[in-house]
Amino acid sequence: MAFRAALSRELLVLWRSPAEIINPLFFFVMVISLFPLAISPRPETLALIAPGVLWVAALLAVMLSLDGLFRRDQESGVLEQLLTSPVMTVVPVTAKLLAHWLLTGLPLVLVSPVLAHMLQLPDRVLGVVMLSLLLGTPALTVIGAIGSALTVGLNRGGILLAVLVLPLYIPVLIFGAGVIRTAVEGGPVPGVLAILGALLALTASLGPLAVAAGLKISSGN
Amino acid sequence: MVWQTIKRWYHMLGSPRYFHTFSSRVLPWLTPIALITLVTGLVWGLVFAPSDYQQGNSYRIIFIHVPASSGALMGYMALGVSGLVAVVWRMKMAEVMLKAIAPFGAALAAISLITGSLWGKPTWGTYWQWDARMTSMLILLFMYVGVIALQNVIREPRQAARAAGLLAIVGVINVVIVKYSVEWVQTLHQGSTLKLFGESTINPAMKYPLLISMLGMWLLYAVNVLVRARTEVEWRERRSKWVQTLIRKGDQ
Numbered sequence: 303m304a305f306r307a308a309l310s311r312e313l314l315v316l317w318r319s320p321a322e323i324i325n326p327l328f329f330f331v332m333v334i335s336l337f338p339l340a341i342s343p344r345p346e347t348l349a350l351i352a353p354g355v356l357w358v359a360a361l362l363a364v365m366l367s368l369d370g371l372f373r374r375d376q377e378s379g380v381l382e383q384l385l386t387s388p389v390m391t392v393v394p395v396t397a398k399l400l401a402h403w404l405l406t407g408l409p410l411v412l413v414s415p416v417l418a419h420m421l422q423l424p425d426r427v428l429g430v431v432m433l434s435l436l437l438g439t440p441a442l443t444v445i446g447a448i449g450s451a452l453t454v455g456l457n458r459g460g461i462l463l464a465v466l467v468l469p470l471y472i473p474v475l476i477f478g479a480g481v482i483r484t485a486v487e488g489g490p491v492p493g494v495l496a497i498l499g500a501l502l503a504l505t506a507s508l509g510p511l512a513v514a515a516g517l518k519i520s521s522g523n
Numbered sequence: 524m525v526w527q528t529i530k531r532w533y534h535m536l537g538s539p540r541y542f543h544t545f546s547s548r549v550l551p552w553l554t555p556i557a558l559i560t561l562v563t564g565l566v567w568g569l570v571f572a573p574s575d576y577q578q579g580n581s582y583r584i585i586f587i588h589v590p591a592s593s594g595a596l597m598g599y600m601a602l603g604v605s606g607l608v609a610v611v612w613r614m615k616m617a618e619v620m621l622k623a624i625a626p627f628g629a630a631l632a633a634i635s636l637i638t639g640s641l642w643g644k645p646t647w648g649t650y651w652q653w654d655a656r657m658t659s660m661l662i663l664l665f666m667y668v669g670v671i672a673l674q675n676v677i678r679e680p681r682q683a684a685r686a687a688g689l690l691a692i693v694g695v696i697n698v699v700i701v702k703y704s705v706e707w708v709q710t711l712h713q714g715s716t717l718k719l720f721g722e723s724t725i726n727p728a729m730k731y732p733l734l735i736s737m738l739g740m741w742l743l744y745a746v747n748v749l750v751r752a753r754t755e756v757e758w759r760e761r762r763s764k765w766v767q768t769l770i771r772k773g774d775q
Contacts, residue, residue: 448693452686456676465672466690469665470697473704480708497707501700512693515610519685 561739
């Protein structure tokens with residue numbers, strides 16, 4: 303019950319500020335379009351760097367979208383209510399993360415085949431591109447939320463969050479980009495996808511607990 | 524019996540004041556022992572140990588590189604343990620330790636990277652390779668930086684320590700995963716041909732100075748942690764009576 307109420311609240315709040323949904327998406331598209339301009343528009347070169355470019359861009363988009371994840375709730379006092387309410391903090395936190403991923407992470411997954419195609423990846427790997435991002439971006443959201451929770455009261459955005467969170471993103475990045483690369487080279491994909499799934503299982507199960515603990519620490523409880 | 528002793532130690536050292544007196548008793552002899560051990564190991568290794576039949580004298584950087592790397596790794600593990608204790612039990616000394624352990628560990632990680640790349644040039648022909656171990660150490664350095672940065676921006680010291688503690692716990696899990704994931708990248712692209720020697724193949728004439736240097740480095744780390752922790756304890760407890768008395772005694 304509490305979970306569903308929290309989820310619908312978070313979805314509604316996000317839905318009413320469309321900039322927060324659209325900006326990460328445009329950021330993703332813009333960063334990716336910088337690479338052909340900066341490195342080389344030659345198809346072979348692009349296909350070579352595409353897995354990494356897609357993943358780094360997705361990673362940065364998710365991370366930057368998390369910068370103010372709890373800030374508004376903190377300013378309006380909602381966060382304090384969450385922490386003092388009889389419901390375990392993990393429940394609304396999980397709802398928030400799910401809502402955030404549905405409206406910012408999922409759109410990245412949905413546009414990724416278009417961008418992968420623009421980066422000259424062969425059409426047969428587009429499914430793997432989407433799958434890798436589908437498994438990877440929720441993990442990125444949860445891990446980033448830990449950093450966001452720890453920095454919530456600090457009023458210094460981006461850079462600090464990046465310094466805290468980017469090292470934690472590296473395993474997801476390695477396997478996420480790795481699975482696309484494996485698919486391009488024609489290697490066995492399911493095993494790597496399974497590892498990515500394992501990372502998601504780990505972060506999705508333990509991550510919200512860490513986020514809740516982080517919020518408690520930041521609010522001085 | 525042993526358990527009782529451990530429990531007693533935990534509670535006694537958990538008290539900042541007891542820790543302060545304890546460390547002022549330990550430091551006067553631990554500091555010279557650490558320095559003597561480290562200097563013995565280094566001089567033995569750098570001057571007296573035989574040169575390598577293949578690498579000549581360039582291998583001698585191992586006597587700095589390996590102690591620094593092992594210190595950096597152990598330091599982060601210690602950071603994770605202190606983080607767990609600080610977050611779960613809110614023990615004051617664990618919070619102090621979180622602040623005391625990080626800087627020297629970060630410095631050791633940096634030393635490990637620098638000496639490693641200097642060593643890499645004559646032996647591998649390159650300063651840098653995205654080899655599994657080097658990459659892990661680089662990421663370890665990043666994570667040290669994260670812990671230090673977070674502690675620096677949060678004003679309230681107890682809150683800063685616990686936030687850094689949580690980050691360190693997550694970080695320890697991450698270190699393990701990173702280690703295996705970079706190895707996976709390696710196996711995807713190229714076999715690890717850069718292994719210099721296995722554990723058992725090192726010559727005893729090189730092994731003992733190496734072990735002594737490592738021990739010396741760890742002791743020096745311990746000394747540094749104790750000194751930093753003392754300063755931090757004094758700062759945190761500056762309003763308490765015993766620190767005030769201490770300051771007045773120092774003034775005379």
